[in-house]
Amino acid sequence: MNESEHQARVVECFGRRVIVEIATHERIAAEMFGKRLACVCGDEVRIRSSKDLGDVPRVVEVLPRRSLFARTDSRGRTEPLAANLSLLAVIIAPEPEPDPFITDRYLAGAAFANIASLVIVNKAELQSASSERFGLIVDEYRHAGFDVFALSAKDNSTVEPLREMLRDKATMLVGQSGVGKSTLTNQLAPASARATRELSDSSREGRHTTVSTALFRMPHGGELIDSPGVRDYAPPLLEDATIQFGWPEILKLAPQCRFNNCLHLREPGCAVIDAASTKQISPRRYESYKRLMNIMRGLAPEYERRR
Ligand SMILES: Nc1nc2c(ncn2[C@@H]2O[C@H](COP(=O)(O)OP(=O)(O)O)[C@@H](O)[C@H]2O)c(=O)[nH]1
Ligand SMILES: [Mg+2]
Ligand SMILES: [Zn+2]
Incomplete structure (x- = not known):
């Protein structure tokens, strides 16, 4: 068989068809092999090429992602x-x-x-x-x-x-x-x-x-x-307690809250609520934190229903 495998970088995706960059920095068209394999822009992949004229290289493996x-x-x-x-x-x-x-x-x-x-x-x-x-x-x-x-x-x-x-x-x-x-x-x-x-x-x-x-x-x-512009963005689903990791100013104050599992919503002795009400942190950013928690709680049932 006249086949060879190479590592490549996915630089653009159109559904099953992708553009990959190979070692020479040349950009070539490729197709996903099989229905289960999916990749996104930035993925490191292995492609299989055959020397037969007219054969499109196939992405046969998506390598582990750093992020x-x-x-x-x-x-x-x-x-x-x-x-x-x-x-x-x-x-x-x-x-x-x-x-x-x-x-x-x-x-x-x-x-x-x-x-x-x-x-x-x-x-x-x-x-x-x-x-x-x-x-x-x-x-x-x-x-x-x-x-x-x-x-x-x-x-x-x-x-x-x-x-x-x-x-x-x-x-x-x-x-x-x-x-x-x-x-x-x-x-x-x-x-x-x-x-x-x-x-x-x-x-x-x-x-x-x-x-x-x-x-x-x-x-x-x-x-x-x-990337294309968006009308909205929401991160993948998260636990309530994880959401504060997206707000550095809230995370910094959290150790001063009375309860160590404080979600900074209505809890007594919450340093975050205090800081937002005295404008030590931005009340709008605090509102934004609560909004994301509501979005996540609203999406979770949708997600459960689909499983
Ligand atoms: N005044 C001004 N206009 C800009 C600047 N950068 C981009 N634009 C304009 O903003 C519009 C949208 O730019 P574009 O790059 O297509 O935005 P994208 O949708 O985020 O990709 C275009 O009309 C640009 O010419 C800038 O620094 N100053
Ligand atoms: Mg654009
Ligand atoms: Zn708190």
């Missing part, structure tokens, strides 16, 4: 989004109108998956003209202890410090549609040539919005994954 970033869909099912990430960069911008609760849940999702995270404030050149509300949102992330990078994806000179930071990391860019993920991808990995959204005047409908998750190499080192 897996996933979401929960509305039915409580876990949907993997990307594998082997070392950093999740959550982008916010003064426009479109930010929903900080989505950003909170992304940051929490990274923590639950043991992936480092940071906040990128894009379109920084618009910030002075933007609402006071936006400035307060950015401050909340700084106070909660997250790394915050402000830049303008359209202005290469402002991107330089981030480029350094992302070197030798595998980073996924996430955030609401229109915050500038694809624009930043083009700046950091010019070969990616990602389509960015332009609003057409007649309909105000977005054109050229990103439809697939895809991995690119940055010329100075590091890998970057651009």
Whole structure:
């Protein structure tokens, strides 16, 4: 038989069809072998090629993942989004109108998956003209202890410090549609040539919005994954007591609560409730923590029903 096996990296997925990068950095089309095998962008896989002309290489094995970033869909099912990430960069911008609760849940999702995270404030050149509300949102992330990078994806000179930071990391860019993920991808990995959204005047409908998750190499080192915009994000299902691990400022106060199993909801002697009511931590971020707990409790029965 004229067959050979190689290790490869999944850089884009279209259902059963995938694009993989092989050792020469060449990108080739491949197909999943068998119905049970599934992979996501960033996966390390083994592909089997045959020398027969016209035969598409098959992905025959997905290698163990160093990390897996996933979401929960509305039915409580876990949907993997990307594998082997070392950093999740959550982008916010003064426009479109930010929903900080989505950003909170992304940051929490990274923590639950043991992936480092940071906040990128894009379109920084618009910030002075933007609402006071936006400035307060950015401050909340700084106070909660997250790394915050402000830049303008359209202005290469402002991107330089981030480029350094992302070197030798595998980073996924996430955030609401229109915050500038694809624009930043083009700046950091010019070969990616990602389509960015332009609003057409007649309909105000977005054109050229990103439809697939895809991995690119940055010329100075590091890998970057651009992803389609989302309307919402919820992490995979969690126990009540685990949710606080997504809120560093809450986790820090938890040892001061009267009860060591405190969920910071209504318990007496709760240091987190005290801190939120005196604005020592952001009341909105605390609200966000309680919201995620409600979402998780609401999804759990859906999930149980499906088993
Ligand atoms: N003013 C300004 N606009 C930007 C900046 N970065 C991106 N945009 C614009 O924001 C819109 C959405 O960008 P895009 O990269 O498609 O966003 P995505 O949906 O997150 O991938 C496009 O019209 C971009 O030109 C920036 O730094 N400043
Ligand atoms: Mg995009
Ligand atoms: Zn408490």
